[in-house]
Amino acid sequence: MKEVKVGLIGCGTVGTGVCRILIEKQHLISSRVGASVILKYVADLDTETDRGISFDDNIFIKDAFQVIGDPEIDIIIELIGGKTIAKELILKAIEKGKHVVTANKALLAEEGEEIFQAASEKGVSVAFEASAGGCIPIVKTIRESLIGNRIKSMTGILNGTCNYILTKIADEGLSFKDALAMAQKNGFAEADPTLDIEGGDTAHKISLLSTLSYGTRVDLNDVYIEGITGITPLDIEFADEFGYKIKLLAISKALEKSIEVRVHPAMISCDNPLASVHGSLNAVSVTGDATGEIVLYGYGAGMMPTASAVVSDIVDIARDLVSGAVNRLPSSFPLVSTSPVLPIDELITNYYFRFSAADKPGVLSKIAGILGAYGISVKSVHQKGRKSKGPVPIVMLTHIAREADVQKAISEIDSLDVIDDNTVIIRIESDQDEQE
Template sequence: MKQINVGVLGFGTVGAGVVRLLVENRDILRSKVGADLHLKYVADIDTETDRGIALGDGVLISDAHKMLDDPETDIIVEMIGGEGIAKEFILKAIRNGKHVVTANKALIAGHGNEIVEAARQHGVDFAYEASVGGCMPIIKSVRESLVGNRIHAMTGILNGTCNYILTKITEEGSTFEDALREAQAEGFAEADPTLDVEGGDTAHKLAILNALAYGMRINLKDIYVEGITRITPLDIAFAAEFGYKVKLLAISKNRGDAVEARIHPTMIPLNNPLSNVGGSLNAVTISADAVGDMMLYGHGAGMMPTGSAVVGDIADIARNIMTGATGRIPVLSYQPEAIREVPVLPVDEIETHYYFRFAAADRPGVLSKISGILGDLGISIASVHQKGRKTEGAVPIVMLTHIAREADVRKALTEIRNLNIVCKEPVLIRIEQ
């Protein structure tokens, strides 16, 4: 039986999950792949900590270049993370003719075009299923299962930390700060959660999915990103009264000559399947011309779910090696010559429904002044709720709109904020029906 040698860069949480599967499930992998996936090296600066996995002599090394320069190592698995040394190691592995697997969404979103071109030039496979959605086979679905479809739109809950926090606020009335602390205690959030809660992690994933779905170069910088730090229990409670839940959504729509790509807290109806995705779980819905609507759902992070996706990529590459089929599936779904520059629609040009909450003075004529500004800018109000009197003299006024243009909404809110009857910054949450 053919032996295919694998080297793993990074022996942290996810790296250990990959190693565990390669070691403990070696027999089942052999029976399914038809080759022996031999773990030849694991490289990490920490070679002393016991990860509870039995490795043979000489497998765990501190010198990554020994692995990268070894002519017998066929597949390199990058589990270091970040955009610095990880990029250097991946490009070196590719130049040395080695196939590469990674879960590094930040690296792919920021430098994927360069890496994909390097893989093409050197005739190797570059696989990254685990970079989006953990164990959900979203990349495989878009690249392979939906190859005959025109994809119209994708909507996803792609960050488990944010989903966990919003679930806690929704179900228990927690504040954002308390929910974040609990997420950190449970291991769902990093000590510095900025990348998650401000939407950056989700943006990395959406940039990758856009490229796969629409035949465009990876474009991270033009995606509109808004995090969940300003979401309050009050707004989530109002959303529930109107029949909505609040989720941090990655929204992507094919507009033909442009792509709508945005990430922000969103109110979605309770009958939308995504509204029932709770805790740290992820989910993605895809709308396409042949299949209609479909949904993938599962763990988006964690040692073993992510490790499972990585090992799936290793197995795919091993099969390609055995059959001489390297490059059979284009790395970015489309053939290189078909990939083009597709502009991302500026957020000011999007049109959707909106939720507003104003803290206004408790006096006659307030509602007419606010609605007058909205009306002057063509923003039609679907419903208005004034929620009781407050002792400080301010009352919350909540409005839902019909479809409106973002630029008009922003202009209206600026004018309303400048009224002397409005006490605080207005709250805006977009609604997707």
């Protein structure tokens, strides 16, 4: 039986999961693939920690460059993450003619073009299914299943930490701070959660998927990114009354001359399949011009789900190798366009505003006056005798409006002396009929 030899670099949580699958399911995989996928090396600085796996002798080493230097190795699995050493290792592996499997969304989102270009020149694959959505086969679906489609849009819940926190706020009425602490306690958030809660991780993923879907470069600096730190139980409660859920969404759309790529909390209708994605789960909705909407849903992180995606990439490449395929599948769709990312100021959508207003006559008229002056049309106003102390929440839902106008109007409103606190602005993504 033919053999494909792989070397894994970075044996943390996901790396350990990959080792488990490759070692414990070696026979299952070889029976399905018609070739043996052999894990020749596992390189990690920490060779001491017990990973709960019985490795053969001499598999575990400290030096990643030894893996890359071994001419027997066909595929390098890079699971170190980050942008420094990982990039060097990947480029070096490509230079040596090795195929690469990685889950490194930050690196690919920011410097993917250089890496894909190098791989293309060398005729090797760079596979990255595990870099977005964990075990959800979103990369394969875009590149293969939707090959006959122009992709029109994508909406995703791509960060399990944020979705876990938002679910806790919604279900248990926790503050953001308490929900984050609970996420950290239960292993759903890192000690430094910045990249997750500020939306950066989600932005990496949607940038990468947008490049893939539309064949256009996405400069991460052009992507609007807003995290979930400002979400309160009160806004979630209001959303609920209107039939909405609040989710951290990654949104991308192909427009006529530009693309939208943005990450922010948004209200979506309870009927939307993404509304019922709870806890640390992920989901992606992709709309192709032939298929209409497809939704994929599953675990977006964790040892075994992510490892499963890595193994699917390894096997895809192994199948190419044993079947004699050369350059079977480009790592990315060709970059066919240079559509710019639509500046957030030009976004047109529906909005939810929550004003913290003094309970005085005339306040509503002042707010409405300013909104009107900026051409923002109010769909409904909600002002309830709530038991909260201090300022009274006034909530408004708008018809579609332009972001730049919204920002100017709200800034003007927030400087009124009857307004006690910054107005909460949450975009609404459900009223498709009105937006299109």
